[in-house]
Amino acid sequence: MAMLNLHILLPVLAQWLTFLTSCQAARYNNGFFYHDLMNGNGNGEIYFNGVRLHVESPNSLVSAARGSNVTLPCYYRYEPELSVPRTTRVKWSWIPANGGSSAIAPSSSARETEVMVAMGNRHRSYGSFRGRVRLRRAAPGDMSLVISELHLHDTGRYRCEVIDGLEDESVTVDLELRGVVFPYFSQNGRYHFNFLEAQQACERQDATLATFEQLFTAWEEGLDWCNAGWLADGTVQYPITIPREGCGGTDLSAGLRSYGQRHRLFHRFDAFCFAASLKGTVYFLHTNKLNFTEAVQACIKDGGQIAKVGQLYAAWRLMGLDRCDAGWLADRSVRYPIVKARTNCGPSEPGIRNFGFLPEDHKYNVYCYR
Numbered sequence: 001m002a003m004l005n006l007h008i009l010l011p012v013l014a015q016w017l018t019f020l021t022s023c024q025a026a027r028y029n030n031g032f033f034y035h036d037l038m039n040g041n042g043n044g045e046i047y048f049n050g051v052r053l054h055v056e057s058p059n060s061l062v063s064a065a066r067g068s069n070v071t072l073p074c075y076y077r078y079e080p081e082l083s084v085p086r087t088t089r090v091k092w093s094w095i096p097a098n099g100g101s102s103a104i105a106p107s108s109s110a111r112e113t114e115v116m117v118a119m120g121n122r123h124r125s126y127g128s129f130r131g132r133v134r135l136r137r138a139a140p141g142d143m144s145l146v147i148s149e150l151h152l153h154d155t156g157r158y159r160c161e162v163i164d165g166l167e168d169e170s171v172t173v174d175l176e177l178r179g180v181v182f183p184y185f186s187q188n189g190r191y192h193f194n195f196l197e198a199q200q201a202c203e204r205q206d207a208t209l210a211t212f213e214q215l216f217t218a219w220e221e222g223l224d225w226c227n228a229g230w231l232a233d234g235t236v237q238y239p240i241t242i243p244r245e246g247c248g249g250t251d252l253s254a255g256l257r258s259y260g261q262r263h264r265l266f267h268r269f270d271a272f273c274f275a276a277s278l279k280g281t282v283y284f285l286h287t288n289k290l291n292f293t294e295a296v297q298a299c300i301k302d303g304g305q306i307a308k309v310g311q312l313y314a315a316w317r318l319m320g321l322d323r324c325d326a327g328w329l330a331d332r333s334v335r336y337p338i339v340k341a342r343t344n345c346g347p348s349e350p351g352i353r354n355f356g357f358l359p360e361d362h363k364y365n366v367y368c369y370r
């Protein structure tokens with residue numbers, strides 16, 4: 001019975017829809033010819049005069065914590081508004097921030113690669129994003145990209161491109177991780193890393209080489225460091241907030257001092273690393289004082305691992321870890337984190353206090369990560 005009714009009803013409905021559509025068209029009937037809306041296929045080219053596809057994002061910069069789910073906003077709409085839904089294609093692509101992963105070549109060749117393409121309800125994701133991205137679709141025209149379990153290497157410039165026939169509009173959103181930049185040098189002394197070694201040194205401390213933008217932000221927040229370090233783009237720079245002799249001189253205003261691109265194999269400097277916010281916690285382990293080997297074991301016995309330098313920086317900067325007790329870290333350095341400067345706890349500014357790399361038989365407490 002119900003089936004029968006539907007059969008009778010559908011043609012009637014279709015007629016009504018056609019009628020409604022032409023009424024709608026008539027509303028805008030100011031010289032435009034809404035050919036495609038009226039012939040009913042609903043998805044011809046929108047070449048007709050006056051209808052424009054708009055793609056926009058309320059945020060051109062999104063900061064998120066590592067491991068979190070992040071949304072990169074992107075919306076499209078037609079102007080004037082259309083009454084019949086159209087099938088659009090959406091493509092999200094990106095240029096990684098750490099584009100300079102090649103040990104030799106500069107990163108200027110960084111290209112946009114695909115993250116996801118979607119058409120209607122079908123979509124496909126690529127590379128390291130496979131199975132980890134989706135479109136939010138919280139409202140009509142919402143093509144925001146949701147990335148789950150944000151990785152350290154997901155940062156960069158994302159492009160949201162909406163394609164409707166010949167119309168093609170896009171907008172970019174920069175994704176950065178909440179984190180902290182710290183200078184890092186080799187156990188063998190200052191200016192020991194070539195580019196690849198600098199990359200590896202940061203990775204070993206649960207960090208990445210900082211991008212120019214990250215170092216710039218750190219400088220804006222007051223980082224002053226008079227030793228040059230590699231950045232992810234293969235340049236060598238250092239941040240100065242108080243111009244002085246020996247650090248670029250007093251003729252230069254405060255800012256990032258750059259040596260430009262250096263030879264990635266033969267030139268040697270320190271590194272600027274970037275540590276993103278942590279999933280776990282860094283904590284001070286109460287113990288009798290331990291040599292380095294014992295310290296490593298103590299953290300394991302406690303269900304964790306000895307903390308890496310990047311983890312201590314992230315805990316200090318992003319979680320307010322403040323402790324006036326020196327402890328071993330994974331790279332055999334001894335450090336402690338101070339948020340509120342006070343007497344007998346180092347200089348008058350907050351920071352990570354560093355005793356340097358010490359012989360393994362020295363006895364200290366330890367910072368663990370779990």
Ligand SMILES: *[C@@H]1O[C@H](CO)[C@@H](O)[C@H](O)[C@H]1NC(C)=O
Pocket residue numbers: 068069148149
């Ligand atoms: C992130 O999204 C995934 C599914 O995409 C979900 O299982 C997980 O609970 C989400 N995590 C957070 C922190 O919201």
Ligand SMILES: *[C@@H]1O[C@H](CO)[C@@H](O)[C@H](O)[C@H]1NC(C)=O
Pocket residue numbers: 291292293294360361362
């Ligand atoms: C650290 O202490 C252990 C004993 O707890 C000892 O066997 C080891 O030799 C010590 N290591 C160093 C480098 O002193």
